[in-house]
Amino acid sequence: MGSIQGAETGRPDVGPRVALDLTVNGVARHLEIVPWTTLLDLLREQLDLTGTKKGCDHGQCGACTVLVDGVRVNSCLTLAALKDGCEVTTVEGLAGPEGLHPLQAAFVEHDAFQCGYCTPGQICSGVGLMNEGHATSAGEIRELMSGNLCRCGAYPNIVAAIEQAMHANEGAASR
Numbered sequence: 018m019g020s021i022q023g024a025e026t027g028r029p030d031v032g033p034r035v036a037l038d039l040t041v042n043g044v045a046r047h048l049e050i051v052p053w054t055t056l057l058d059l060l061r062e063q064l065d066l067t068g069t070k071k072g073c074d075h076g077q078c079g080a081c082t083v084l085v086d087g088v089r090v091n092s093c094l095t096l097a098a099l100k101d102g103c104e105v106t107t108v109e110g111l112a113g114p115e116g117l118h119p120l121q122a123a124f125v126e127h128d129a130f131q132c133g134y135c136t137p138g139q140i141c142s143g144v145g146l147m148n149e150g151h152a153t154s155a156g157e158i159r160e161l162m163s164g165n166l167c168r169c170g171a172y173p174n175i176v177a178a179i180e181q182a183m184h185a186n187e188g189a190a191s192r
């Protein structure tokens with residue numbers, strides 16, 4: 018297996034390795050990593066899944082949000098080795114054979130991005146929010162998405178996109 022090159026992490030990639038099995042976007046992966054590898058660096062540098070963005074690398078911006086067993090996490094704060102056996106979904110894994118995930122389609126429809134840097138994290142976080150099932154209003158979406166920052170200020174469109182996908186999801190669930 019390839020190693021973390023350390024170009025982006027600034028952390029050394031030498032030392033003992035630990036074995037790790039993950040399912041990433043539906044594909045089983047057996048990996049060997051240095052124990053301090055974050056899930057973010059593993060995804061970007063070892064698996065070339067660069068859709069997930071590194072913003073602050075300190076848990077403050079949400080750009081690195083992915084889903085682990087359906088739950089949204091900041092991958093920059095998550096040690097990959099602690100997720101052995103888990104299922105990881107990144108923005109690259111959300112679309113299905115029938116096309117974009119409904120939230121991805123809603124982001125396009127509502128023009129919910131400008132530079133796009135925060136978008137993968139916003140979308141993964143939005144899917145996690147829908148999985149949680151706690152938000153019932155635009156205000157609650159805003160509150161529960163407050164960990165995902167957008168320097169372009171696309172917040173009204175992001176909330177509108179999530180609201181649309183959330184209600185479409187409820188409609189589908191009740192049919």
Ligand code: FES
Pocket residue numbers: 070071072073074075076077078079080081082091092093094
């Ligand atoms: S890069 Fe992880 S929260 Fe900012």
Ligand code: FES
Pocket residue numbers: 129130131132133134135136166167168169170171
């Ligand atoms: S669209 Fe530019 S940071 Fe959100």
